[in-house]
Amino acid sequence: MLDIKNLHASIDNNKILNGIDLEIKAGEVHAIMGPNGSGKSTLASVLAGRSEYEITDGTVTFNGKDLFELEIEERAREGLFLAFQYPQEIPGVNNVYLLKAAVNAVRKHRGLDEFDAYDFLSLVREKIKFMEMDEKFLHRGVNEGFSGGEKKRNEILQMLMLEPKLAVLDETDSGLDIDALKVVSKGVNAMRSDERGILMVTHYQRLLDYIKPDFVHVLMNGKIVKSGDHTLALELEAKGYDWLLDAEAA
Amino acid sequence: MTTSPNNLAVIKTGANLVLSDLFNTITKPTDQQKSAFSSLLEQGVPTLRTERWRYTVLRKAISNHLKLVESSTGELPQHPALTNLDAEKVTVLNGQLHGELSISGLELSSSNKVSTLNPLKHDDSFIDNTNIAFAQQTLKLSISKDIEKLVVLHFHHTITSSLLANRLEIETAKNTSAKILVLHTSDNDLNSTLIPVTTLNAGANSQITIINIQDLGDKTFQLAKTHAHLGADSVFKFTQLEIGAQLSRHDVVIDVLGKGAEFIHNNLLHGTEKQILDTHLDVYHHIDHTQSTMGVKAVLDDKSRGIFNGKIYVEVDAQQVNADLQNNNLLLSKFAEINTKPELEIYADDVKCAHGATVGQLNEESLFYLRSRGLDKDAAEKVLVSAFSRSTYYGLVPSVFEEWLDVRLGFES
Numbered sequence: 147m148l149d150i151k152n153l154h155a156s157i158d159n160n161k162i163l164n165g166i167d168l169e170i171k172a173g174e175v176h177a178i179m180g181p182n183g184s185g186k187s188t189l190a191s192v193l194a195g196r197s198e199y200e201i202t203d204g205t206v207t208f209n210g211k212d213l214f215e216l217e218i219e220e221r222a223r224e225g226l227f228l229a230f231q232y233p234q235e236i237p238g239v240n241n242v243y244l245l246k247a248a249v250n251a252v253r254k255h256r257g258l259d260e261f262d263a264y265d266f267l268s269l270v271r272e273k274i275k276f277m278e279m280d281e282k283f284l285h286r287g288v289n290e291g292f293s294g295g296e297k298k299r300n301e302i303l304q305m306l307m308l309e310p311k312l313a314v315l316d317e318t319d320s321g322l323d324i325d326a327l328k329v330v331s332k333g334v335n336a337m338r339s340d341e342r343g344i345l346m347v348t349h350y351q352r353l354l355d356y357i358k359p360d361f362v363h364v365l366m367n368g369k370i371v372k373s374g375d376h377t378l379a380l381e382l383e384a385k386g387y388d389w390l391l392d393a394e395a396a
Numbered sequence: 397m398t399t400s401p402n403n404l405a406v407i408k409t410g411a412n413l414v415l416s417d418l419f420n421t422i423t424k425p426t427d428q429q430k431s432a433f434s435s436l437l438e439q440g441v442p443t444l445r446t447e448r449w450r451y452t453v454l455r456k457a458i459s460n461h462l463k464l465v466e467s468s469t470g471e472l473p474q475h476p477a478l479t480n481l482d483a484e485k486v487t488v489l490n491g492q493l494h495g496e497l498s499i500s501g502l503e504l505s506s507s508n509k510v511s512t513l514n515p516l517k518h519d520d521s522f523i524d525n526t527n528i529a530f531a532q533q534t535l536k537l538s539i540s541k542d543i544e545k546l547v548v549l550h551f552h553h554t555i556t557s558s559l560l561a562n563r564l565e566i567e568t569a570k571n572t573s574a575k576i577l578v579l580h581t582s583d584n585d586l587n588s589t590l591i592p593v594t595t596l597n598a599g600a601n602s603q604i605t606i607i608n609i610q611d612l613g614d615k616t617f618q619l620a621k622t623h624a625h626l627g628a629d630s631v632f633k634f635t636q637l638e639i640g641a642q643l644s645r646h647d648v649v650i651d652v653l654g655k656g657a658e659f660i661h662n663n664l665l666h667g668t669e670k671q672i673l674d675t676h677l678d679v680y681h682h683i684d685h686t687q688s689t690m691g692v693k694a695v696l697d698d699k700s701r702g703i704f705n706g707k708i709y710v711e712v713d714a715q716q717v718n719a720d721l722q723n724n725n726l727l728l729s730k731f732a733e734i735n736t737k738p739e740l741e742i743y744a745d746d747v748k749c750a751h752g753a754t755v756g757q758l759n760e761e762s763l764f765y766l767r768s769r770g771l772d773k774d775a776a777e778k779v780l781v782s783a784f785s786r787s788t789y790y791g792l793v794p795s796v797f798e799e800w801l802d803v804r805l806g807f808e809s
């Protein structure tokens with residue numbers, strides 16, 4: 147579903163990604179861990195299509211298509227979803243308005259009829275209840291004045307509505323209280339299916355207790371330096387990252 | 397030619413000549429018209445050297461293609477937003493009043509006598525003088541009771557190459573309330589110059605809302621003025637939407653005269669193509685314990701230009717004044733331009749006054765976020781522009797006008 151080969155990216159001549167290889171197949175859940183500044187969010191941004199980054203080498207194929215040939219919105223419509231590490235606040239744009247516009251844009255692309263107001267609202271009510279959010283969030287500006295945790299829930303709500311093929315979750319667990327972590331995990335687990343891939347960026351093994359990944363990768367200095375199963379996360383928790391650098395240097 | 401030698405001395409520029417020739421075609425000007433005209437000539441038509449007019453060229457608006465409207469013909473306009481609006485409506489077509497208002501507590505009459513509001517501190521009387529000199533009649537709207545129903549005055553203009561000065565004088569008795577929507581439209585391609593002046597004398601403890609929507613044709617010039625006197629504890633809500641016209645200059649002068657009075661203002665300058673939209677707002681707090689809140693926004697696309705000068709003036713004894721003026725501007729094209737100048741002139745020491753201006757483009761992060769959710773670039777831009785603009789009319793105009801504005805401004809199809 148997603149095939150990243152030798153991906154190099156830089157910004158303002160700073161090399162951030164230095165040859166990433168990663169393949170995610172339908173049904174798999176991958177976790178990426180790594181120190182601050184190692185390039186995790188950069189990878190997520192490059193996948194979503196942020197234009198500030200220059201792709202200097204490598205390819206990314208998404209569902210058989212060259213990802214870099216697609217506009218930002220085309221990637222979304224093809225089923226790529228990025229839950230942002232820092233979701234943008236957009237005052238004056240109703241949360242529910244954005245949800246509806248987004249869902250209908252994706253449906254249209256898939257050759258489905260746009261939702262009518264009634265069907266849309268019933269669906270949104272069901273999902274917002276599932277995320278244990280108050281309905282009043284629907285009528286607030288997108289992320290406007292939301293707390294950190296509320297923003298993260300809102301990202302997952304959008305994901306549930308859009309039903310992407312590949313969800314990239316950038317530190318969706320950061321800043322969540324214990325109950326919120328459970329709810330967000332419940333949301334992500336609800337999306338797990340044989341047709342879907344999930345790529346989660348996280349700093350904490352704790353999240354992986356709730357959402358058990360099939361693979362764990364360690365990103366350092368813009369490269370994946372080690373991959374393993376979920377036990378790798380436990381090892382990282384115990385030992386930190388330094389030993390990997392030493393191992394790589396050796 | 398009846399121009400007096402006295403006046404000839406100051407006739408220098410083309411625009412002054414144009415107005416003199418036009419004035420001479422008035423058969424029997426009243427004394428008020430004559431005196432307004434001689435003050436007009438004394439001061440002369442402002443040029444780019446006049447500080448308050450330095451960004452607004454009047455050359456094209458006052459040129460020798462203009463003539464006065466002799467007889468009013470034309471079909472009454474059907475405005476899409478008005479047909480379904482539950483309101484008391486009259487139309488003023490080419491300066492001529494059609495229809496009447498028949499609610500108790502409200503009287504609309506037409507007169508050839510002008511009552512001016514003493515401007516106190518304000519000394520730019522070009523629009524006033526021109527309006528009084530050329531107004532054929534004055535509409536007087538007096539409110540003596542609470543008026544529940546919305547009152548609509550639709551000014552429409554269809555006569556090409558003409559100069560027309562409409563004058564509307566509103567008076568509210570004490571303890572009354574009313575909501576008035578004034579819509580200005582003209583045919584597209586109509587190269588006329590309209591000089592509408594509205595005055596408001598708000599009685600003590602009266603609550604009045606005026607919604608002024610300027611949606612003139614794309615070749616029309618407008619030189620407008622709104623001048624209000626606010627009595628004690630009165631509240632004046634003034635919503636101004638500048639959408640059409642080739643050039644629209646609107647002077648808003650507010651004299652806050654009575655304790656406890658409040659002025660609330662929202663304004664949108666929405667420019668496309670080569671439009672010039674110019675608002676000069678002057679709010680004078682003459683007395684203590686008064687308030688004003690002003691939010692002025694400009695959204696400028698293509699080669700359009702916005703000019704906003706806003707001044708809050710607080711008189712020396714006017715303590716405990718609360719005033720806030722915010723001007724936020726969104727430039728959608730690299731050729732669009734805004735000249736903004738919010739000012740405070742404060743002589744009292746115990747006041748709370750704030751002002752600020754921002755100029756920006758669409759937020760790239762927000763655009764990216766919206767597009768990452770599947771909205772195409774165009775749709776994402778529209779969402780952001782509408783979010784910016786709507787705060788100037790959502791909840792402030794009747795809902796049929798909200799919908800009409802959404803379409804008119806291109807946010808909805």
Ligand SMILES: Nc1ncnc2c1ncn2[C@@H]1O[C@H](COP(=O)(O)OP(=O)(O)OP(=O)(O)O)[C@@H](O)[C@H]1O
Binds near residue numbers: 180187
């Ligand atoms: N405009 C820029 N100019 C220079 N360096 C940049 C720019 N933008 C990002 N970087 C750098 O790229 C590196 C990777 O950043 P990125 O956000 O991808 O890290 P991360 O792995 O997500 O970190 P964290 O765990 O803190 O979220 C950082 O060192 C960052 O400072």
Ligand SMILES: [Mg+2]
Binds near residue numbers: 186187188231317
């Ligand atoms: Mg990050």
